[in-house]
Amino acid sequence: MKIGDLDLGHKLLLAPMADISDSSFRKICKEQGAGLTYTQMISAKGVIEGNFDQLKLLAFDKREKPLGVQILGSDPGIIGEAVKEIAKYKPDIIDINSGCPIDKVTKHNFGACILDNKILLGEIVKSMVNSSGGIPISVKIRLGRDEKNINILENARVVEENGASLLIVHTRTRKEKYYEPANWKDLASIKKAISIPLVGNGSVFTPTDAKNMIEQTGCDSVMIARGALGTPFIFSRFNKLMETGIDPGVSDVKEVAEVALRHLDYLESEKGEFVALGHAKKNFVWYFREFNGISKILEDVFSINKYSTLREYVQEHAEKILRGEFENENFDEIKRKFLVKVLFWLPDADYDASKSNNKKG
Secondary structure, three states: EEEOOOOOOOOOOOOOOOOOOOOOHHHHHHOOOOOOOOOOEEEEEHHHOOHHHHHHHHHHOOOHHHHEEEEEOOOOHHHHHHHHHHHHHOOOOEEEEEEOOOOHHOOOHHHHHHHHOHHHHHHHHHHHHHHHHOOOEEEEEEOOOOOEEEEEHHHHHHHHEEEEOOEEEEEOOOOOOOOOOOOOHHHHHHHHEEEEEEEEEEEOOOOHHHHHHHHOHHHHHHEHHHHHOOOOHHHHHHHHHHHHHHOOOOOOOOHHHHHEEEEEEEHHHHHHHHHHHHHHHHHHHHOOOOOOOHHHHHHHHHHHHHHHHHHHHHHHHHHHHOOOOOOOOHHHHHHHHHOOOOOOOOOOHHHHHHHHHHHHO
């Protein structure tokens, strides 16, 4: 797939995810073969106001390239000014979030609220294109407000007509958020309606899922979100599947532990031990959620208060798995909980609070 002069071949994309797709995770996914990664969403207003918390989300190094930056806003003027600033950092693509359905976002008329206003959508895209200095613009969008208001074909044409170089479609409606099964079938109609590249997104958790989405819909590539949490290996597995026709299968515990520990190192380097510790714990849980012993991790990990202790725990836990010291887990139940909420170990009230904190700014 080509986006302007950027040729990604058959490689997959990593989605922008609030409080997840930081520099550390992007590096891990690039090492595993992701073709393009995106920053977590950044406030357009925060960028032009010089908000430190927002500007630091723009930080990246050359190991992450090619890289996309996703911005959040609804005022074409503010968005255009933000794009001018972001262009100075020389990302490979700049994206507008037109699909986030979370209340903390939509209450400001951001994200999925833009779906209902094709004029505003066109003005935003045009402002970005005119301000980017030639950096390609992408638009991440949903099918529509709800099943009775599917307007993706109309919005897709607006996106292309106003100069965007890439359309990314999350195959659910705003109302469905992340809970209902994704509806891939609309991707085929969208692909026929536009000439710019189309990337599909939604309920892709394995290399075969990604391959099936491409073959069944004709989309040019696939963006991975929850399917990469603890399993960044999906990118290398997909690349091997496309090259040889064979999926090498899930990684063994030795490889998982090795990548998890490297991820922990990146987090500490990026954020410092105090801030990194909470991020490291949740990523550790995601890496090991498909191995026996995950219940023991959930009993122990959140009381660990030193980074060195967490590193030792990861190594020791992996060795215990290899020795077969843990009883069989109910992985179907863990998967069910994970699909409902990625922080599947939290009670609902704590999870709602976590989501609110992650969406601030």
